[in-house]
Amino acid sequence: MDNLQARLAEFESLVESAQGQLDLVVAAMDHLEPGVVLYGADDRVVFCNKRFREIYAEVADLLIPGTPYSEIARAYYRRGFESRTGLSEEEYVRARLDYHLNPDERDYEFLHGDKYWLLISDRKTKDGGVIGFRVDITARKRAEQQREASEARFKSLLEMSSDWYWEQDAQFRFTMMSQGLANLGEVPESLVGRARWEQGYGGLTEDQWVAHRRQLEAREPFRGFEFTFMRSSGEERWVSVSGEPVFDNAGRFTGYRGVGTDVTERKRYEAKIRELADYDFLTGLPNRSLLAARFGHAVRSSDRTGQPMALAFIDLDRFKTINDSLGHHVGDRLLKQIATRLVHVVRATDTVCRHGGDEFLVLLPEVGSAEKAAHVASEIARELSNPYDVEGYELVVTPSIGISLYPADGAELPVLIRNADAAMYHSKAMGRNQCSFFKEEMNARISERLILENSMRRGLAREEFYLEYQPIYALGAGRPIVGAEALLRWRHPEMGIVPPARFIPIAEDSGLILDIGEWVIREACRQSRTWTAAGLREIPVRVNLSGIQLRQKNLLDVLQRAMQDYGRKPAQIEFEVTESVLLSEVEMATGVLEALSRQGFKLAIDDFGTGYSSLSYLKRLHVDKLKVDKSFIHDISIDERGAALTRGIIGLAKSLNLRVVGEGVETAQQLAFLTANGCDEAQGFYFSVPLSAPALAEKLRDSRPS
The missing domain is CATH 3.30.70.270 (Reverse transcriptase/Diguanylate cyclase domain)
Known part of the structure; x- marks a missing residue:
């Protein structure tokens, strides 16, 4: 007796396990996209998933285990969804039951009411039941209908056009030709079944025809393939055809399709013009x-x-x-x-x-x-x-x-x-x-541009350009002058002092910036030597490089020649490049800055923080300093956001072992903020306006701020 109870307990455990697994399967089926239904050999519902009940919502209340299929079909008819077939209720139920008992082994598409297009797939099971699948293909069918409507409109437009549309099969034989060809005196239907080269066309050499066939065999699109044919009247006409290969959903080549147009008049005109070498x-x-x-x-x-x-x-x-x-x-x-x-x-x-x-x-x-x-x-x-x-x-x-x-x-x-x-x-x-x-006002601008461009060319020869120097101060003890930024100035004999923002963009567009930039480098080296010869404390002069100079092939030669001519060393001349230039051409700038760094030149990124780009470029560039853009310095005294941005830039530079220069310092408050947050150097009107070379020489004798 005990053994029988143990066997019963074991059997109940197996049943519970099987039921649990069945519950998991049922739950999984409810997450399938297709609708699934299973009928037993007795023609009654065994199971259907959630999606199947959604599709057949009209009879969802009957889609439960044990419901006979005939009852479902009858309810379906009575609820008004299939009575539109013209069959009586009994005829409809009998027809549906006949199909259900012997389902077609082929899949087919069916419009279910006004809501769904379904792909129907019903199969017999081994035990005599039926398993059915319903896949919603509504989106695909609607796309097909839209495509068919679009093709119909396209065909209608082609028929009204003087151009023509054509299609070829995989052997390049025409299978379709629109009526636009009739305007050239050709009967479109007469070309069907033949390839283009079988129709007596000319105007091309044999090699050109061979090249065209190779292009087709390579399944390449072609544009403007031109040749001639003779009309029945004996008149020669030039046509231009363009085509593209067509592939089916499996990627198999099925032929070509394209358009053609009569280009006779254009060809005649071109021939005449060529004679005149135009x-x-x-x-x-x-x-x-x-x-x-x-x-x-x-x-x-x-x-x-x-x-x-x-x-x-x-x-x-x-x-x-x-x-x-x-x-x-x-x-x-x-x-x-x-x-x-x-x-x-x-x-x-x-x-x-x-x-x-x-x-x-x-x-x-x-x-x-x-x-x-x-x-x-x-x-x-x-x-x-x-x-x-x-x-x-x-x-x-x-x-x-x-x-x-x-x-x-x-x-x-x-x-x-x-x-x-x-x-x-x-x-x-x-x-x-x-x-x-x-x-109209553009003419005045262009005239001014040309005047400035020509004046700059003369200005170099007439020594109208000069440099001013804005001192750069260390923010440590005593605040000594630790450098000077060379700033380009132009004194025009008639216009007076021309602002840099007015002439430098024109110099860059015209390419004059290369000659002007070389002059700036040489003049900075010359002035540095003059200060050294006068016994003044030596400071590096910082020179700005434009993007065009960075792309200059002989930039290193220009620098080395200037250094040799004036006896300067790399430590005495530093260079600044704006962040916007670096971000626009990172790959190019990386190589140039690396070459400059190998020569011993110190490099700074000017206007830092205005580039709106990833900071990953900092890891790739050989730079020594970041100059915080003056807009951030100005915002320090306006709101906390400007202060936070400046602190962030200083922290970023410190983490990369770069020195930080604050530019555009105008107030004691700004200076105090930069000093408190670890900025290394600063420049701006608070310390000094840009100075002439003699005036800076006087400053160097006492580098404290005035």
Whole structure:
């Protein structure tokens, strides 16, 4: 008896374990995305998960174990969801029961009411029951319907166009050709079943046809493939076709699709212009003489229709840097790629012209409005800003674009070019990589810019530039002068003292900053030697380097030559680079600063804290000091936020073993804050305004602040 009770207890334990495992399975099934139902061999519900009850919410109250399928089908009919089939209740129940007892082994799609598209999959189980799955495919079906509607609209538009659309199979035989081809005297249906090279087309050499076939066999897209064919009247027509490969969902190549257009008139015009040598030798783009001819035609069209015309002036930002650093052969290849992109991004009726160097003009006849011209400029900017692969270099250039409108901004081509050029310079002044429309006041700015640029060239030769020096003080005992920042000044014979903010950006854009920067370095070395020769206490002179100087190939040679000519050592000349320059070109700056550091020069990051970037670059750069930007120093006395930021910068520098310089100190309160928080050095009007060299010499005899 005891043995029987033990056996019963063991059996109850097994049942409880099995029930627990079954409960886990049921709970898991409720988390499945598909709906799942299981019927037993007696045609009654055994199980259905939560999703199945949601899909069939109309009869959810019957989807419980033990309910016969016939009762569920009858309730479904009576609740108004299947009575729309036109069957009687008994016919419907019998049909559903027949399918249920012998389900089709194929999956099929079914519209369930107005809410769901379902993928239905029912299968017989080994014990004679049925297991069914319901997958919600509503999103996919709606996407298919939208695609079909879009294709129908696209086909309708194609039929109204003079261009045509075509499709090919995997053997490059045409399977479809739209009616636009009929405008050329061809019957579209006559081309179906044949490949392009089987149709007697010409205008190309055998090698060009072979190259085209290789391109197709490589499954590559192609643009602007041009050839000729003879109409039944004997007239030769030029066409241009573009296509792209098509792949199915499994990634298998299924053929090509594309568009074609009649380019006969353009080809004839091009042939005539080539005879007159009206194309740029490097890029193959029209030159200014061809632009002038097309401008005349566009003017007549604009006057007739009343539609304005636009002229876009495009200048490549910092293209000179690529030429100087990588060589003109790389720059020339880049210009060719840019020309190709320009031609592809604009309309066939637009004219892209190389104006010279890295400047391009785009004539947009009958553009319609300034807004549409701006849209074209935006498309050009996006296309040109994508990376280029030139001889293994990945290059990125951005365009500054200026736009003038006909007739509002001028009636003659030279006037429109000049005004678009003025608008382009405005784009550069606003930070580059922008588009601006012409405004009359821009001419005055451009004139001033040219005057300043030419005056700077003469100013170097006439010794109009000079340096002032702002002393830098240690914040330790006695506050001695520990350095002086060299500040560039320009005394123009007519304009007087020209502010640096006015002439330095022009010097950088024009490249004059290289000559001016070399003069600053040599003058700082010369003045340092003069102070030393006078027996004054020796302090390092700190010189600012621009981003263009950092990219200068012979920067080290310039520095070493100046040091040798004036008998200076690296400890006597220090350099500062703004944080914004470093962040814009970290890779380039890393190598240059490392080379300077190896020569023994001390380096400081100026305007620190204004770069809005990751501080990870500090680990990579060879720098010795951080100069806290004066905006943070100023905020110390305004609110706690400025003080907190300054404390954070000082703490960061200390953790990296860097010295900290506070610039723009104007009050005793600011000085006390910097001293209390461990700042090493400071400069600003509280100590001294920038001084002439003789005035600083007097300061060096007594380095205490006045």
